[in-house]
Amino acid sequence: MYAYDTYDRTMVDIRVAEFRDQVERRVKGELSEEEFRPIRLMNGLYLQLHAYMLRVAVPYGTMSGDQMRKLAHIARKYDKGYGHFTTRQNIQFNWPKLSETPDILAELANVEMHAIQTSGNCIRNVTSDQFAGATADEVADPRPYAELLRQWSSFHPEFSFLPRKFKFAITGAATDRAAVKWHDIGLIVKKNEKGEIGFEVLVGGGMGRTPVIGKTIREFLPEKDFLSYMEAILRVYNEQGRRDNKYKARIKILVEAMGADEYARQTEAEWEKIKNTSIDVPAEEVARIKAFFIPPPLEVLPSQVQSVDDFAKKNFLFSAWLKNNTNAHKVSGHVNVTISLKPHGGIPGDATAEQMDLVAALADEYSQSEIRVSHEQNLILPHVALNDLPTIWADLDEAGLGTANVGLLTDMIVCPGLDYCALANARSIPIAQAITRRFDDMKRLQDIGPLKVKMSGCINSCGHHHAGHIGILGVDRKGEEMYQILLGGSGAEDASKAGILGPGFDEHGIVDALEKVVAVYLGERLEGEEFLSTYRRIGAQVFKEAVYDAA
């Protein structure tokens, strides 16, 4: 993991002092709410429906056991004993007091964490593959580049007042677990024929009310030119992105308007002028950062452990967990364990302080003190020996963290919705809870197989409904909460936009509609065919007939 030096440490300490001063000026009335708003947002502080919400960055989704324990402490001391992990790999606290937020930031700074640029019209926390550095299928660990981006984008003098928020995602794997094509800038780490590292650069992806899949503007950007090229992309956007209408201000609208080829041309032209200036960091700095991400020295172990297999044979839930919640590690005899934060009947992405403490303890004992957050709102122990799995599962299960549903229908991405959010049109959490109660049978879920359901409580699409194999979108129709169903989206390397199937349903009808969609799939699928493939093969019509005609 990256560790702060005196520069990084000083930066967050000053930031805390600065924010304390800003809060005091606001309280004294020296700052108007209008002026304070962008300041608090750039420190991750939102005003929600019922209270302030503080969003803390987990840079590229990687944290230590100590950092997780600090989050648990903050949940206990300053909040109501829980936190919410988000699709941006961050954590949100829902009930902090304004006057206490500088103290929270000071506590975070003690464990090298912050809330810098987790909101506002600036470059946000960079997200990445939750298995980065620990998965067999990657070209290179993307996190050193995410850390370079974190530093370069922090308090950038030119890009702190962009037309709109700006999100980066980076992956180093062929399997895209970071939804890079759905980001303002998506980056895929590649190696050329000489074995040199570079990046495929995509721009103009985004969800919101206008879903757009990002377009590649550079097939291979050499590592040494990384930051100057990003600066060129941002400068074009900062100058030309729309500022007259916040709904048309994201880079995706600009890229669509001028065309990806023209965006690439302008970026290249600008980059030619700046690529030899001191924007890119010296090679020694890249090497310094990479050294923090050298894989931990795991012992190469047998890829099968008899005692684990025997336990799985006797215990169906453990065998399901082993199948669904573990992923191949690059070192034999190890796995990445995904801890589901989607217990049936629970609130997706929420974890209590006690659960956070347990995960921290398990990470310390079994996973090199490392924890990841996924954009699918789960937690990961990235470096676990097979032999330790039964013990870990038992501990997790006892704490309500043993649900074996990762990648299955009930492992939904869900936004906070109208229960918390000032923008929402409809509640999301109760719908998610109703769905998990309807599909509570693990055997049935496993039979349905890999299926990504994603739900948003409004068109801003924080719940990624456009990218769901099945998406659910909450809307307000004459004061009534209604839910539309969308099919065929993907957030992976085969990214696609989901299409609306037809008119919406009320909160009970949407669960029935989902069940009908699943029934059509089960009836139509070929041997071993997953939901998305079936949908792409047979199209929407069969689903539409089943959902609407039978009603």
Next chain:
Amino acid sequence: MTLLSLTGIEAGNWINLADGETPQEGASVLVPLERLVAGASVLSVIAGSLGALVPTSTAYSELADIVDKLAFVVIEFPVFGDGRGFSLAVRLRKDFGFKGEIRATGPVTPDQALFLLRSGFDTVDIINENRIGAFETALSRYKDFYQSDYTGSTSIAHGRGAKSVQRIAS
């Protein structure tokens, strides 16, 4: 209005030239960009030094033909969140090598002081003079930065290479 120098240079003195008005010979005048584009050569012959009042909506390419005639530029922020002003200053320094004074005017806030300085602004026209202290505090707050910039600062990344840095145990 109170003038604050970010870079330490002495803030220039000039007259805002009214619409249709001709400058006194040898005077320093600030003229809206639009008018300069229409008749810069005439004005520059008469005036001692010439400045352009540039709205943030200006594309930097609009300055290309005129920048050589300018002694100073005032970038006018309609709202403090209009970040185009920062890129304009960067372009003036970087693309045109502009050495004259660049001033920010409009409702910029103390919390933007370092961003202004680091993007290439020399001076700020502060609307509320009670805030001058807050601007000064903000200016001296951070000493090191993650980016190189147009004040000549090198980035932290470059600094790390230059000297051995005490690591903090975590």
